[in-house]
Amino acid sequence: TAANANPPRRKRTIMDLQSNKRKKIPITMLTAHDYPSARFIEAAASSHHNHHHHGSSTSGDTGILGPGAAKPPPRGVDIALIGDSLAMVACGYPSTTHLTLDEMLYHCRSVARGCKTSLLVADLPYGTFAVSVEQGVHAAVRITQEGHMDAVKIEGGEEVAPLIKRLTDVGIPVMGHVGLTPQRQAALSGYRVQGKTVSSALKVYHDALAIQHAGAFAVVLEAVPARLAEWISSRLEIPTIGIGAGKGCDGQVLVQLDMLGVDSDLGAGGKGPRFLKKYASLGEVATGAVRTYVDEVRNGAFPGEEHTYPISDEAFRGFLEAVAEQDPAGRL
Missing domain, CATH: 3.20.20.60 (Phosphoenolpyruvate-binding domains)
Known part of the structure; x- marks a missing residue:
């Protein structure tokens, strides 16, 4: 199967x-x-x-190879x-x-x-x-x-x-x-x-x-x-x-x-030894992701609505009332 x-x-x-x-x-x-x-x-x-x-x-x-295939x-x-x-x-x-x-x-x-x-x-x-x-x-x-x-x-x-x-x-x-x-x-x-x-x-x-x-x-x-x-x-x-x-x-x-293309110190010119083949550019991907994260936090794009947890209007109102009761002078 x-x-x-x-x-x-x-x-x-x-x-x-x-x-x-x-x-x-x-x-x-x-x-x-x-x-x-x-x-x-x-x-x-x-x-x-x-x-x-x-x-x-x-x-x-x-x-194609039949039952005796390698x-x-x-x-x-x-x-x-x-x-x-x-x-x-x-x-x-x-x-x-x-x-x-x-x-x-x-x-x-x-x-x-x-x-x-x-x-x-x-x-x-x-x-x-x-x-x-x-x-x-x-x-x-x-x-x-x-x-x-x-x-x-x-x-x-x-x-x-x-x-x-x-x-x-x-x-x-x-x-x-x-x-x-x-x-x-x-x-x-x-x-x-x-x-x-x-x-x-x-x-x-x-x-x-x-x-x-x-x-x-x-x-x-x-x-x-x-x-x-x-x-x-x-x-x-x-x-x-x-x-x-x-x-x-x-x-x-x-x-x-x-x-993976995570550049540690890859020697002269950053190419690494002759025998190295890079199968990905993970270093570039990671650095770019870090930059984008910083930009999005600074410009308010992150976190978005989908990254946050809701509280009902009722519960939040109740919370504000409870705080006001405990602390009438608003010191907290």
Whole structure:
């Protein structure tokens, strides 16, 4: 029946991601940083948005493709990333290195309340795993336990493999992140593409291999030439998720506020990095709405009759009489 055509989406799992890679269905990942941004992700996965996919089979038959047809692609965002980019886009810090673990946990909990069917992955913030593997395990336990996350993401290459292995051993799934690692952008002197030279390309590849070997379930490739990312993706068993790494990766990720066109500091000229595509201009819409509200309050257009609550003439008259009785001199 039509009612059952779109059952509620079940929670995404790591096995779903592996299966996406096998079937060559691109994995979708988007950041979330609070309850509303989590709700946008959740709502995008709900059925009514997807009716246009089954336009051909509304007549009650099994559609043009027949009963043995492939299932429609999975709906919605597979992975919601509580990325430490929220330091800049949601908290106004100049870089991700200012974000503390406690701040991160607050954002994790807000997203977890709003996002029920995407896999929830949170960045281990800068400095939370620099001292020792033990320190990293402690932070990851807090993120999964107090932050209600399904997994953690760790930036870095071969040097973070021991931590990834330990976390995997204790049952905390880890997503890797190689190529450009924004937590080290000062050391890399700003935002620049990695893997453009032979030695740099080899480093990206060896880092990705080390992370896979340590037990990560997926790896983000950031700001890596498309051909290199495609080559690495085809040789890894785990899914790759690209940001500025071309369509040869097994999935894609963007920062939600950036792709919605909410201009935080988007770098030189306000355009943001080359890989960013803006799917909306929410910043302009919001600023315009604020201006209109201010204008309407000032010129008396808001609130209108439809925004107010009535009181009967009788009740108001009674109120005025009662006030006059209580306070004959009109002091009140």
